Amino acid sequence: MTTNYSRGTRFEYQVRDDLRQRGFVVVRSAGSHSPADLVALGDLVPWLVQAKRDGHLPETERQALLQMAEQARGWPILARWQNPVPHVQIVLIGVTKDQDMPLPRWRCVGPKK
Numbered sequence: 001m002t003t004n005y006s007r008g009t010r011f012e013y014q015v016r017d018d019l020r021q022r023g024f025v026v027v028r029s030a031g032s033h034s035p036a037d038l039v040a041l042g043d044l045v046p047w048l049v050q051a052k053r054d055g056h057l058p059e060t061e062r063q064a065l066l067q068m069a070e071q072a073r074g075w076p077i078l079a080r081w082q083n084p085v086p087h088v089q090i091v092l093i094g095v096t097k098d099q100d101m102p103l104p105r106w107r108c109v110g111p112k113k
Contacts, residue, residue, distance in 0.1 A: 011053040012037050015079040015088055019049075035064035038079075046074035055080030055089075062093060 009030075016026045016038055024042035036048035048069045050057060057065075057078055069076035075092055078100070082089040092101045 008051070008053060011079075011081065012051045015049065015051045018088055019047075035061065035068045039074075040077075043075075046072055047077045048072060048074045049077040049079055051079045053081045055082075057093065057097075062097075065093065066095065 012028060012030075016028055019026045019038070019040045019042075022042075024040040024047070026041075027039045029037060029039065035050065037051045038047075038049040040047040040049055048065060050061065050065050055078070065076045068074075078091040078093050080089050080091065081087075090103045092103060094100050
């Protein structure tokens with residue numbers, strides 16, 4: 001039986017693998033219940049990534065990720081599944097949802113086969 005937890009874990013692995021293919025070193029914080037599911041290194045600034053297949057980031061999780069990113073001097077990132085053309089979309093999150101900024105160069109990422 002497929003559970004929400006297993007779908008979420010699979011999505012985290014997909015995002016991790018995609019970032020690795022793009023040259024990032026990625027650490028997954030499995031089971032830690034930290035604000036970031038993944039930490040990606042390889043850009044000038046570390047990426048603190050919360051992977052949400054449905055794209056919904058509750059306000060408490062948004063604030064926790066923003067605080068962690070500020071402490072780490074990193075970028076708070078939301079990775080979400082985007083339709084109708086299935087792909088992972090990488091979003092730099094803002095203090096409020098209307099300040100979120102999808103990173104266009106990542107839109108071309110396709111589903112893992």
